[in-house]
Amino acid sequence: MTERKNYTASELLAVMSGRILKDGQIVFAGVGIPLLAATLAQGVHAPGLTILFEGGVIGPFVVPGELPPSTNEQRCTRRANMVLPITDVLLLLQRGYIDVGFMGGAQIDRYGNLNSSFIGDPEKPATRLPGTGGGNDISSLTQMIVAMKHEKRRFVDKVDFITSPGFIDGGSSRADCGLIAGGMFRVVTDLAILDFDDDTKEMKVLALHPGVEPDEVRDNTGFDITIPDHVGRTDPPQKDELAVLRNLDPERLYTA
Amino acid sequence: MTERKNYTASELLAVMSGRILKDGQIVFAGVGIPLLAATLAQGVHAPGLTILFEGGVIGPFVVPGELPPSTNEQRCTRRANMVLPITDVLLLLQRGYIDVGFMGGAQIDRYGNLNSSFIGDPEKPATRLPGTGGGNDISSLTQMIVAMKHEKRRFVDKVDFITSPGFIDGGSSRADCGLIAGGMFRVVTDLAILDFDDDTKEMKVLALHPGVEPDEVRDNTGFDITIPDHVGRTDPPQKDELAVLRNLDPERLYTA
Amino acid sequence: MAEETLVLPHLELRRRTAERDRGLREKVMSLEEAASFVSDGDHVALGGCTMSRTPTAMIWALVRAKKKNLTVSRSIMSSEGEVLYGSGISEHVITSWFSQGIVWGVSKVMRHYTESGQARFDEWSHMSIGLRYRAGAMGIPYMPVRSMIGSDVNARLGDEVKEVTCPFTGERLLALPALNPDIALIHVQRADAYGNAQLDGLQFMDIDMAMAANRVILTTEQIVSNDSIRRAPDQTRIPFFTVDAVVEVPYGSAPHECYGVYEPFFNHMDALAEQTKKDPEAGIKKYLDDFYYGPSSWSDYLDLLGAAEIVDASRRGRSIYND
Amino acid sequence: MAEETLVLPHLELRRRTAERDRGLREKVMSLEEAASFVSDGDHVALGGCTMSRTPTAMIWALVRAKKKNLTVSRSIMSSEGEVLYGSGISEHVITSWFSQGIVWGVSKVMRHYTESGQARFDEWSHMSIGLRYRAGAMGIPYMPVRSMIGSDVNARLGDEVKEVTCPFTGERLLALPALNPDIALIHVQRADAYGNAQLDGLQFMDIDMAMAANRVILTTEQIVSNDSIRRAPDQTRIPFFTVDAVVEVPYGSAPHECYGVYEPFFNHMDALAEQTKKDPEAGIKKYLDDFYYGPSSWSDYLDLLGAAEIVDASRRGRSIYND
16 A cells, blocks of 8 residues: 555445445445445446435435434435335335445454444443444344454454344354344455455455455454455556536535 | 113213223224214313324314214315324323223123124134224223114124123133233113123123113123123203214214 | 235245335336236235225226136225126125125125126225235235234134234234235326326225235326426325336226215116126126227226216215315 | 243233222322332333333432332334443342444443442343233233244243243244333323323334233324324324323433434433443443433423423424424
């Protein structure tokens, strides 16, 4: 990451995760990077992508410069197709209507488990974090994309607390718990795109972002991570992608 | 019933059952006699009585001469306080918001069980009746008033089929089945008002209507029925009651 | 596809849902095209209740397309149930009450087909049917309930219901099996080309049914713009991604009512009751010949109902907004 | 009255409901009178979510009335949770997410009280809280769910959740305990004097909460006539008989938003976040002194918010209807 780039780390995150979304999919998105990425995808390659917010919103229209402060305020409902109670929008996940859950993460481990509840011992935490919100339900009930900064303290061997389940202890342990559907699909960071081994369910590198060397990923990951010899390479963010993003967030509240 | 009366049997039913309803109660009512009786009660002594229909209606205003054909058409929603889905209006019974369920009956037995499904052997019925509608739910989940004509073929020792549960086999059998709330409160006929023994849960006569002798009840009941020596007597329908009724149903569709 | 088991295993339900094209796309078509979404042997759920928002036009198209062996569920069946039996497209209905309507007494057609053993009528309590759709809509395999217990309605259902115990209170409850119909037919006042539907007045069990079903055919009095839907998103009751076909059919519930648009065609219903009184089978067959097989289009069907009757039903329908 | 058991036995729930005066009657009163419906030790459920339709005015009245030992549940807690902890009226909240809002980072006040062990924050998944209210609303003691399983959120709840097996499919699910709050505080755009409430836009968990609770205090931007409610009965979301008190409180959610009426007072929220950053306890106490104990009336409170801010929040609030 020594060369000068014409985009910020957050913009890279938004672009790279937006590209994973497919036209026609239904995406349950958090605010911040996920919402930016999903809206970007709509504008670039997935006009028929549908966004859902946990506040109870289906198919809204995000007004550039008026990004919602959370998924629970009226800005989220701007020109939406439907507004419904929280419980019912979350039940769409349980019913199986949602293709992808898409959120940020504070701490993730080798098996894709996320922690947004406690740093340190939950009985005497160093930090009490805000908690799960819809995260636990989304990650329990659908396939997940997580976008987060790639830092050693965030990529740990074992999270202090499983707030949102990934593959638990790997292998078949997720299904064995009773979580028979969903699971981690991709983790997108400012260094790489990561996926999970089919059998062991361990996180591994799928592709490196432009200018990123394998060691940079290793150095910023708190556990041994597999990087295949012939690992993929992502294409750098394109002008049109950055233009759409910057129009959405002109004050760079989420992409500074 | 030899003297000339200035009211029909159906009017007698409506008046006598309407009197049982109390101001401030919430009544789940079927169309026909129950709706007439509840609306009559609102007009005479219970202005704060709330009527609910199983189609999903809370607190409607019945327009005289425009009685609804069932509980599921728009006429039922005339100036209602609230309209909601069927399942949710029925769930109010399960939650315990409803004081009284009030319906008609085709066949009733000694323990207040109602049959509106089969006459004869259910496997080879002489008559397939329309079925329970909301009756089973209402009688399972709240206290019941039933209004029906007093005929031997309708008041039987044991119904051919329990569509809407009364006290099942009497005693504690209703609660033993798992129906821990509700139960039969009153049966109103054109001959008498009937209630149920606290212990045995057998039907008995609470009060006879004007001009009705105990034997007339016995002759029209298909099982041995207890008539206490000092049985009560109801007051005849009053002018104001009949006036309200006739205004509601000027064509006597339900009170002929 | 027919329901192979009483309750679809969750992964199978998900597989079928994932296969559907749930993207935002236009799906307006004719009644005949929409009818092709229904396969012989399907479980078909009908929206509305008794004489309200019955998907008459879609049933009309299914009868004309000579569908077979349908299992049909609805909160309460009215004359459309007689049509199902009489036409032979269904010999198996699941409902809580079945007759034309209280004012016409017990349906002679229902009696004829069920008492002779030609057709099956599975009786559930009203709320149980609603909660079965609701469990299906929620993606859970059963719903605990305090109703139906102790009655013969329950007993007659055999293994289709089970007793469960609350792990917190120890209370005994009944477990109702989730119902995820293969297809739901729902008639509404307005929807857009994508299938976002807004309903006025009584909603019955339609929303749960749409969420539960594996496909939805929406017939609508009127197709409106997506813009007009988006202007009042809190009025949308059925989201587009549950819907597979949108058909604009004015008077699509006639001779039943559509809230705020028209009341039932009572004269038509009186005539049907009269015609099926003496010889129910001949009576309903003649009704089908006259109103289902005879007309060459839905417009022709409306012509047979008669303009004066349509005008009168519409006047009564709109009157709900007079107060 | 406090919840004696995790799930109220059904007959006890019914007894409490039967005791309430559920007749059609006027129940308009002041914030102070309504506060008397809340007893020390009660489980209080809050309507709205995060910064939306928070029952701020009613919480304001409860703080001023010096309530004690309240257990408070809500879908997501924002700054009202900081007020609960700081004022000491509650040392126990049940929610899925707790901070002022994403843009202000982790709440220092929440951290201070929970990390020091002065207050308890029970974390459930978002949907689980919703389904607990829903089970309570439906009159069933538990709701099966496919979420929360396998996570430490689940593990940490211990005996408050149980595993159940579907009697039809054999699938393992989690049983969530029904939640019937002693009282729910809900803020709406309009209601009549009887308590019939109509809600615009996002509904959150309010309807289930109202149905589940043993009492409801409704605060409303505006009291409207029963006639206007009856003109659109399909817009009524909370029926009068669940409601015990109706209080007209314009800007009753400020500094949070009320859909279509005003957006959040962002400057006020910024200032609160700043003020609680260094010394959270002193910061929130000063906030309470200034905005909760200081003003002599709700009008005085609005005066402190400032007319210019009110006008700006209202302009933004109404803008949702511009499209």
